[in-house]
Amino acid sequence: MNRYLVILMRRPQVDPAAVPLHQQFLEDLRAQGRNEMSGPFGDKSGGAYLLRAASLEEAIEIAHRDPAHTSGGWDITLYEWHAR
Template sequence: MNRYLVLLIRRPHLDPAVVPLHLAFLQGLHAEGRVELSGGFSDKSGGAYLLHAADLAEATAIVHDDPAHVSGGWDITVYEWQVV
């Protein structure tokens, strides 16, 4: 499995009702061993999570199921992270 850094930056029209759905999504990924780390930024501008996936296509597909993506409330970028 490869590691992918998923960065989420809140948009002004973010619906706060989506936040618990996003957190539940991340908890499910944690339970599956797909997310190694996750958390919000201290300034409340967004957050990040470290996702395990076979390739960028799989990582992107997983992220596209995240309520944060589906709702359109965050700008989301996925990077393959080559940790040494």
């Protein structure tokens, strides 16, 4: 499994109802061993999580299921990350 840094930046039209759904999505990924760590940025502009996936394509598919993405409230960018 590779690691992918998923960065989420809030858009002005964030639906507050999507936040708990996003948090549950991250917890579900953690239970599957796919979310190594996650958290918001200190300035509340967004957040990030470290996703484990077999490929960039799989990572994108997973991240695009995130309610943060499906609600349209966050811009999501993924990077393959070779952390040590």
